[in-house]
Structure formats: structure tokens, C-alpha cells
Amino acid sequence: MAEEEVKVFRTWSSPFPLRVIWALKLKGVEFDTVYEDLSNKSPLLLQYNPVHKKVPVLLHNGKPICESLVILEYVDETWKQFPLLPQDxxxxxxxxxxxxxxxxxxxxxxxxxxxxxxxxxxxxxxxxxxxxxxxxxxxxxxxxxxxxxxxxxxxxxxxxxxxxxxxxxxxxxxxxxxxxxxxxxxxxxxxxxxxxxxxxxxxxxxxxxxxxxxxxxxxxxxxxxxxxxxxxxxxx
CATH class of the missing domain: 1.20.1050.10 (Glutathione S-transferase Yfyf (Class Pi); Chain A, domain 2)
Structure with missing residues (x-):
């Protein structure tokens, strides 16, 4: 099985990308971090989140997911270990x-x-x-x-x-x-x-x-x- 590409676009100070980082670490998922300067947003951030132009963005095998709560649900559905949402x-x-x-x-x-x-x-x-x-x-x-x-x-x-x-x-x-x-x-x-x-x-x-x-x-x-x-x- 090919190695997965998992990247998190974040800033150093915003609390909301931390949700994604915590979730990935709790599930034991390896990922790379891309730090953004929101006063000078990178072309990649604008490409992956053209609507809101915000962080966090999760990039999974080339596919971007935006909005931190949406990302949390995606992470929980994609990697089943350490479930975050209840089954009921x-x-x-x-x-x-x-x-x-x-x-x-x-x-x-x-x-x-x-x-x-x-x-x-x-x-x-x-x-x-x-x-x-x-x-x-x-x-x-x-x-x-x-x-x-x-x-x-x-x-x-x-x-x-x-x-x-x-x-x-x-x-x-x-x-x-x-x-x-x-x-x-x-x-x-x-x-x-x-x-x-x-x-x-x-x-x-x-x-x-x-x-x-x-x-x-x-x-x-x-x-x-x-x-x-x-x-x-x-x-x-």
C-alpha cells in the first residue's frame, strides 16, 4: 500500500488547527505541517481553500478538506482507530x-x-x-x-x-x-x-x-x- 500524503495547513497561533493536529495524533496518523502567514497567504492555501482562504486545511492524498469541525469528522471517518464521535x-x-x-x-x-x-x-x-x-x-x-x-x-x-x-x-x-x-x-x-x-x-x-x-x-x-x-x- 502506497504511503498516504497527509498535510495540515495552519498558523502557529490559531487554536483551530490544533483540533486537527490533536485528532491525527490521537489516531496515530503521520502528517506534515505547513505553516501559513495569513498576511501573505501562500498560493497553495488559496488553491486548497479558495472560498474562505483560511486555516486549517487538511490535505489527504491531494484532496483538500476545509473547516475544522468538518475536518474532524473526516478524520474520524477515514481513520477508525480511537473513535472521536460516539456510535449511538x-x-x-x-x-x-x-x-x-x-x-x-x-x-x-x-x-x-x-x-x-x-x-x-x-x-x-x-x-x-x-x-x-x-x-x-x-x-x-x-x-x-x-x-x-x-x-x-x-x-x-x-x-x-x-x-x-x-x-x-x-x-x-x-x-x-x-x-x-x-x-x-x-x-x-x-x-x-x-x-x-x-x-x-x-x-x-x-x-x-x-x-x-x-x-x-x-x-x-x-x-x-x-x-x-x-x-x-x-x-x-
Whole structure:
């Protein structure tokens, strides 16, 4: 059997390609990494993702797959070892729901609503973010991971939260999750972020803090969303 070509197009700082990298490593799939500069996108990225022109892109035997959650499902269907999605149709549907909830609600509220806002606008968003995070707390009742006793699809989809949330908290000087309100979420953060395959792939913390601090300052100065788009949302 011919050797498979598997490549992941990513940036060093975006959390969303990490979903793909974690999934491939959990399944023991060998792959090459192609780092992109989103201020000067390569012809290959534009060729493989001409619609959104974003990372991540998975290239499998010459065929590109785009959008991180779509890639996760493709990886799970292609390489059967270490299943990410549950076998039960209802549980599988629930996993897709929570993954989409993470993208539509969690990242939108924390990145758009808090990280890139200040003053009254930020204050008004915090209760909404707490309510959204409370849904995750409830979903973790009786479970070690969102996927049960082992890392699964939802854990990978929400995995950025386990590392980037602390970075955002440091950048804005505000604690969003504490032991009293979110004991299960904090436990999940600890369990997930320190799992060997997860931990070894986190980007350097100091560099991320500097990058997001600069991006926040620039975005607030302009009063535009451009800063977040370049740093946090050049993904899917």
C-alpha cells in the first residue's frame, strides 16, 4: 500500500488547527505541517481553500478538506482507530450540537464579547459569557471529559478553551472561571490541557499573550473587528 500524503495547513497561533493536529495524533496518523502567514497567504492555501482562504486545511492524498469541525469528522471517518464521535446516533448528534455551540456561542462571547471590548460593553457581555459557560459546566456532570472517560469530538472542539481562556484572562486582567462557580469545567481544563498529546502541542504561552495583547490594543484603538479576524478567526 502506497504511503498516504497527509498535510495540515495552519498558523502557529490559531487554536483551530490544533483540533486537527490533536485528532491525527490521537489516531496515530503521520502528517506534515505547513505553516501559513495569513498576511501573505501562500498560493497553495488559496488553491486548497479558495472560498474562505483560511486555516486549517487538511490535505489527504491531494484532496483538500476545509473547516475544522468538518475536518474532524473526516478524520474520524477515514481513520477508525480511537473513535472521536460516539456510535449511538443520538449521542453523536449531541456531540455535534455541543461542538457547534462552542463555535457559535462560546468563542463568540469570549473573544468578540470580552477580549476585544472594554468598559461598559465588556461589562455587559460578562454575564452572558457566564451563562454560556454554565451550560458547559452542566454538560460535564458525571463525566471526566465531554466525551465521557476519554477525549472525544467535543473535547477537541472546545479544547482551545483549556489554554487560551487563561491567556485571555491575563490579557484583560479579569478572572472568568473560578472554583466556586465552575468546579467541573476547571477540572476538565486540568485533565484535558495536561494530557500528553494535548499538552505537547500548545503554542508558547508568552508569545500568545504578546500577540493577543497587541491585537486587542490595535482592535480597541480602531474600534473595528479586523484585529480579531486576523488573530482568532482565520479558521474553520
Amino acid at each position: 446516533p443520538h449521542e453523536r448528534a449531541k456531540a455535534r450540537f455541543w461542538a457547534k455551540f462552542g463555535d457559535d456561542k462560546v468563542s463568540q462571547s469570549i473573544a468578540y464579547g470580552i477580549l476585544f471590548k472594554q468598559g461598559k460593553e465588556q461589562e455587559e457581555e460578562i454575564p452572558r459569557a457566564m451563562e454560556i459557560l454554565q451550560h458547559l459546566e452542566e454538560e460535564l456532570k458525571g463525566k471526566k471529559f465531554f466525551g465521557g472517560e476519554k477525549i472525544g469530538f467535543v473535547d477537541l472542539a472546545l479544547g482551545w478553551l483549556a489554554y487560551y481562556l487563561g491567556i485571555f484572562e491575563e490579557v484583560i486582567g479579569l478572572k472568568l472561571i473560578d472554583q466556586e462557580k465552575f468546579p467541573l469545567l476547571l477540572q476538565w481544563i486540568q485533565e484535558f490541557s495536561t494530557a500528553p498529546i494535548i499538552q505537547e502541542n500548545w503554542p508558547p504561552r508568552d508569545k500568545l499573550i504578546a500577540k493577543f495583547a497587541a491585537s486587542r490594543e490595535a482592535a480597541l484603538a480602531r474600534g473595528l473587528k479586523q484585529g480579531m479576524v486576523q488573530v482568532f478567526v482565520c479558521h474553520k
